Amino acid sequence: MSEQGKPVQGKLKVVINKPACCGYGVCAEICPEVYKLDGNGIVYVDDELVPEGLEDLAREGADACPQAALKLVPA
Ligand code: SF4
Incomplete structure (x- = not known):
């Protein structure tokens, strides 16, 4: 029996391609709450771990990036 690739209900980490x-x-x-912009308008995060409950919004934000500069990976 093999484990199917179900989404893990774990913490997500933001990876930024600055x-x-x-x-x-x-x-x-x-x-x-997750994505901040510095003085030059470039994205940064205070904490690369996505706070609980913000996973969907964080994913939406990452998906909406026209540059695909944001990735969410399992922490
Ligand atoms: S949406 Fe993408 S390009 Fe725009 S600030 Fe965020 S990471 Fe940068």
Whole structure:
């Protein structure tokens, strides 16, 4: 019997590809609790671990990035 690839209900970690970020700010608009913008409009996070309950919004923000600069991986 093999384990099917079910989404794990675990913590998510934000991985940022900074050079790809163009500062559109879409991510921060959708999920400001997770995605912040620095003085140059480039994304950063205070904590790369997504707080519980914000997973869906964090994913939405990452998916909405026109540059695909944000990735969420299991922590
Ligand atoms: S949506 Fe993408 S390009 Fe825009 S600020 Fe966020 S990470 Fe950067």
